[in-house]
Amino acid sequence: MFEKVQQLQSEAAKAIKEAKNIEELEQLNTRFLGRKGAITEILRGLGSVSVEERPLLGQQANQLKTEISSMLDIKKEELKSTGTKASSLSSLDITVPGRKLATGGIHPLTRIRYELEEIFVSMGFTVEHGPEIETDYYNFEALNTPADHPARDEQDSFYITDKHLLRTQTSTVQIRVMETKQPPIRMIAPGRCYRRDAVDATHNYQFHQIEGLMVDKGITLGDLKGVLDSLVKAMFGEDCKTRFTPHFFPFTEPSAELHMSCLFCKGKGCRVCKNSGWIELGGCGMVDPEVFKHVGYDPEVYSGFAFGFGIERIAMLKYGIDDIRLFFDNDIRFLKQFSEGQPVKELKSEEMNKKMEDIEKKEETHIVDYDTFSKLDIRVGTVVSAEKVEKADKLLKLQIDIGEETPRQVVAGIALKYTPEEMVGKRMILLTNLEPRKIRGIESRGMILAATADNLPIALTTDEPVPSGSRVK
Numbered sequence: 167m168f169e170k171v172q173q174l175q176s177e178a179a180k181a182i183k184e185a186k187n188i189e190e191l192e193q194l195n196t197r198f199l200g201r202k203g204a205i206t207e208i209l210r211g212l213g214s215v216s217v218e219e220r221p222l223l224g225q226q227a228n229q230l231k232t233e234i235s236s237m238l239d240i241k242k243e244e245l246k247s248t249g250t251k252a253s254s255l256s257s258l259d260i261t262v263p264g265r266k267l268a269t270g271g272i273h274p275l276t277r278i279r280y281e282l283e284e285i286f287v288s289m290g291f292t293v294e295h296g297p298e299i300e301t302d303y304y305n306f307e308a309l310n311t312p313a314d315h316p317a318r319d320e321q322d323s324f325y326i327t328d329k330h331l332l333r334t335q336t337s338t339v340q341i342r343v344m345e346t347k348q349p350p351i352r353m354i355a356p357g358r359c360y361r362r363d364a365v366d367a368t369h370n371y372q373f374h375q376i377e378g379l380m381v382d383k384g385i386t387l388g389d390l391k392g393v394l395d396s397l398v399k400a401m402f403g404e405d406c407k408t409r410f411t412p413h414f415f416p417f418t419e420p421s422a423e424l425h426m427s428c429l430f431c432k433g434k435g436c437r438v439c440k441n442s443g444w445i446e447l448g449g450c451g452m453v454d455p456e457v458f459k460h461v462g463y464d465p466e467v468y469s470g471f472a473f474g475f476g477i478e479r480i481a482m483l484k485y486g487i488d489d490i491r492l493f494f495d496n497d498i499r500f501l502k503q504f505s506e507g508q509p510v511k512e513l514k515s516e517e518m519n520k521k522m523e524d525i526e527k528k529e530e531t532h533i534v535d536y537d538t539f540s541k542l543d544i545r546v547g548t549v550v551s552a553e554k555v556e557k558a559d560k561l562l563k564l565q566i567d568i569g570e571e572t573p574r575q576v577v578a579g580i581a582l583k584y585t586p587e588e589m590v591g592k593r594m595i596l597l598t599n600l601e602p603r604k605i606r607g608i609e610s611r612g613m614i615l616a617a618t619a620d621n622l623p624i625a626l627t628t629d630e631p632v633p634s635g636s637r638v639k
């Protein structure tokens with residue numbers, strides 16, 4: 167009888183494995199587990215087995231019953247899933263046209279900005295940025311436009327406080343850059359500006375400008391004309407002519423407006439250029455000595471030029487767009503015309519990236535005095551005691567002597583690398599002037615400086631025989 171059970175086991179396994187469909191499985195179910203099936207037969211025959219053997223045989227037969235039943239279930243699932251696959255395959259229609267993937271595109275203003283950046287970078291300019299929320303000082307005062315200056319009227323803005331506003335012009339970045347760098351300077355600053363203008367086809371409360379500034383010894387109006395003429399030719403074509411007309415800006419002296427010959431009538435006169443043959447592009451001029459005084463440059467030594475153009479205006483001229491609002495409506499039918507088939511990479515060429523890198527490399531390294539640059543208080547501290555933090559396998563709680571009356575308690579994430587015992591006596595480098603905070607409910611006053619290697623923290627220590635509390639500079 168025991169052999170019979172064994173034999174049944176291999177017979178059933180083989181038959182189930184080879185079953186090709188659900189019907190066959192059902193037949194196997196009846197054959198092995200049915201009322202007249204092989205297992206039932208064994209169980210029924212238990213009476214004729216000796217009393218000693220009976221329990222074991224019964225147990226084995228029942229075990230086999232469960233085993234066969236689960237083999238049947240598994241096979242059934244298997245057959246069902248291949249069945250679905252087969253049926254979905256048979257319904258695949260390879261003649262249905264594919265679905266086109268919608269890809270994003272670059273906004274026309276961004277596209278123009280990239281082009282402008284590329285042109286200026288090729289002339290050795292850097293690309294700078296400044297905040298959109300500005301102080302009155304950077305937006306007006308430092309640009310030689312004191313509070314009572316009438317030029318402020320033209321740039322009515324959105325004020326956040328009495329002294330903070332959304333910038334009305336990118337000229338602010340000139341000041342910010344000159345405050346932090348010494349000449350020679352060659353920079354552009356593209357970015358968003360805001361004015362409380364009534365919205366119409368050529369005005370919006372939000373728009374973009376590109377600012378330019380060049381400062382060095384001996385910069386002249388001729389340099390300004392040369393740079394802007396190259397820009398216009400690169401942007402709109404070699405046959406475009408440029409001219410200056412006199413103008414006024416508080417931060418340039420002399421000031422000018424840059425005009426280019428009308429793209430549409432080639433200077434003959436048409437509706438776009440109001441029959442003048444010229445189109446205005448933006449403002450420019452030689453940096454006013456007053457502006458240099460605000461940033462501490464000596465106007466007797468240095469001179470420079472600046473300019474500011476509207477990016478929307480350039481885009482409108484270049485693409486023949488007649489309403490500025492189209493840039494901000496986000497109508498996909500409008501935007502799509504500028505994006506199809508033009509991946510981002512093509513616009514920002516590798517050449518441009520390389521030039522940027524070269525310029526960055528060439529820039530002088532400035533040595534900055536630590537105290538003026540940073541208020542970080544970093545000190546050497548000696549670990550007095552250390553213990554693990556309960557339920558936190560990465561944390562150690564340390565008491566560190568930094569020359570104060572009592573040691574500082576610091577919680578540090580270094581437990582994966584260091585045991586509490588080996589930390590005691592170590593001299594650590596510690597950032598001390600942090601607000602106290604709680605880590606896992608434990609007060610921590612300061613931070614151990616550490617690096618990471620192979621995902622493990624390496625605490626910075628010193629071998630220098632300096633007393634605890636020594637300031638690290």
Ligand code: DAH
Nearest residue numbers: 335418449450451472473474
């Ligand atoms: N910031 C001026 C404006 O928004 C444009 C401008 C004019 C910028 C002359 C300049 C400049 O840098 O030199 O109207």
